[in-house]
Amino acid sequence: MALNFEEWVCPLPLRDHTTIVMGHGGGGQMSGELVEHLFMPAFANPVLGGLTDSAVFQLGGARLAFSTDSFVVQPLFFPGGSIGDLAVNGTVNDLAMSGAQAAYLSCGFILEEGVELSVVGRIATDLGAAAQRAGVTIATGDTKVVDAGHGDGVYINTAGVGLVPAGVDIRPQRAAPGDVVIVSGQIGVHGIAIMSVRDGISFGTEVVSDCAPLNGLVAAMLDVCTDLHVLRDPTRGGVATSLNEIAKSAGVGVELIESTLPVPETVANACSFLGLDPLYVANEGKLLAIVAPDDAEEVLAAMQAHPLGADAAIIGSCVEAHPGMVVTKTAFGATRVVDTPIGEQLPRIC
């Protein structure tokens, strides 16, 4: 059959690429351009237009959040977890960033011919245990098998649905000048944990992934303040990319105080070894909260009282100056622009 690709005119090229490159999956500018120029025109609708971690809509009288993520991490097992843990926590956390409690997950496995059943079994067990810890039910699933050489052992997609409590309206557009930026704990941990066991660039480190479900922490925050403005889990592209997206969505500037950024020494050391900036390294058990200044102290206290927020800290604020841009202030008073990365710094960390 003759396939006529000429029917579809590519609205790109994206930075002169005519094929997919790793950077399109990095969560940075290239990912954004792929979504904006290729997927959005194809799918265009007002729900998707939000471009948040999860969609929020009314269905049958219920106010639901709905989200999906595919997981292609390598290696499949890493210090502190596995692709099974990521598959649950990633989607639970995306829902939590709308203030929703994850209720049900779907789970689609793409298995590569030849992968050991014991590996699949161990991952499924991790996934089931992670779901139990997060209090979410795996409701429906699917398994496909692809020929050897067309996968990488195990890929997993999860989608999740959850209820958004009445009165809660958490979305990036709500960041306002004067708002306070809080991070729930030490940053850069997940990405460095993955890199520490990557074939070819292994290095000795004690860093263990922070992969964890954040729905409990968010519930504790909502208990003291239903008017949280923005929540975001800084995964691919790290804190820098998440804050840039928020700044652009809301049309505000973000100013970080460098000395307040909670970077553990092990991460700082690994980053200088690898030539990375911890602000761009992925987290899988951390969140950024942007709240009104009057609420900041109470929200911070609630976070610090929760096991997953013990190291929570205020790291900056939203400002009227330089809308859409993130900067950090150094101890010497200098200001540095924290841009969105173009492509991929650490491939396939989730």
Add this chain to the structure above:
Amino acid sequence: MALNFEEWVCPLPLRDHTTIVMGHGGGGQMSGELVEHLFMPAFANPVLGGLTDSAVFQLGGARLAFSTDSFVVQPLFFPGGSIGDLAVNGTVNDLAMSGAQAAYLSCGFILEEGVELSVVGRIATDLGAAAQRAGVTIATGDTKVVDAGHGDGVYINTAGVGLVPAGVDIRPQRAAPGDVVIVSGQIGVHGIAIMSVRDGISFGTEVVSDCAPLNGLVAAMLDVCTDLHVLRDPTRGGVATSLNEIAKSAGVGVELIESTLPVPETVANACSFLGLDPLYVANEGKLLAIVAPDDAEEVLAAMQAHPLGADAAIIGSCVEAHPGMVVTKTAFGATRVVDTPIGEQLPRIC
């Protein structure tokens, strides 16, 4: 890091396999064993226990159906559609088999480094157009990129949520002796359309995939009868596998009348060329309905009045004899057992 796989004891081997083989993805007995012995113990919960095409549950006062499917078809474009069409219709149809109208879809792309942007764009366009035709909104998405040699151009996962109308209770367990088995049209079309363009075994044929959204047909059926007992779209493993699953779930026998099976001549010819039985070949725009005998005539008429059910036909009935088993009666009165296939007859057709 030392990974201790010994913690997880494989409850298998499945037919002496210790690794995943293509048959585990075929939708037959090996797929069933993987789900039963590996995934179910890991995820065990009452919602998943149903093992139907979609899970049905209450959330926030709404009665929802939730389903997922990954799509790994090769080639990506085939006569009558593409992986983009399949990704929408597959999940819309799984929801429809619970009587639910799909409302929102999630969409996760796993792209292989090096795939042409124009291919991705064409697929996204197909996917968006298919969603519009089916009346479903793509609400949330995700894109990952994997290294060249670890994918096959494009894999897609979709999950969907929809509302189940009040009073509708459609599930395999409701098949009862005396019930009538209806098929919505000609069988075996999708699998043969894919095989006709498969590298290495191409053959000339006029067969075009039947890929279509069945939610409109199901709505037309529910308009005349809310008490449909079972619906199933016979995809992987075909009509034979779907009916075997239903027979086992309900503890009934199924008796098909061979002469009534609507097999188009092109499919029959291709099947004899390939050594296949049309009962085992996948469909992507057909459904099986099992209804009480008193409802059969009205449901059949409603189906035949719909464009996607014009060739609907009664093909057999549920019987008390041989529970869990499907048989066909030939024109000469002989009876043949129609078993569940063990592994994979046509790999990666969806």
